[in-house]
Amino acid sequence: MNNKVETPICNRLQENGxxxxxxxxxYNLDPVWTEKYLDMAMQAMSGIVDPKTAELIAIAVDASCTHMYAPGVRRHIQKALELGVTQREIMAVLESTTLLSIHSCAMGVPILMEEVEKMESAKTK
Structure with missing residues (x-):
């Protein structure tokens, strides 16, 4: 990694896995911006919610259909379990996270029905 500038947050994240x-x-193109971004991103959770809740939120974000970052899901599930979060609580978060994808169906199904209707209408002409 590019260490021409001080990036303590990036360095710490790297060292901690x-x-x-x-x-x-x-990071290689703009280590200063990457450092600032990660600092901002980490502020959202720093000391505001308890560690268990922070891990559950991180699981939801990493497992969401717009992110799907398996290494993060694994890391945060491991940490949550270490903190005493139950399997059922984690499962509830994962189940809730799947609700984000319902919008794919809410958008896609009407389009599918319209296109099927057009296709059937064209066949009868």
Whole structure:
């Protein structure tokens, strides 16, 4: 990684195994911006919610259909279990997270029905 500038947050994430290797290109192109972004992102959880809740939120974010970051899901499930979160609580978060994807059906099914209707209408002409 590019260490021409001070990036203590990026360094700490890397050392603790929380670094996402997908960030390497971004970091190499602009380590200052990457450091600022990660600082901002980490502020949302720092000391505001209890550690168990923070892990459950992180599981939901990483498992969401718009993120789907398996290494993060694994890491946060492991940490949640270490903190005493139950399997059922984690499952409830995962089940709730799937509700995000209902919008795919809410949008896609009407389009499907319209297109099927058009296709059937064209066949009868």
């Amino acid at each position: 929380y670094w996402n290797n997908d960030w390497n290109g971004l």
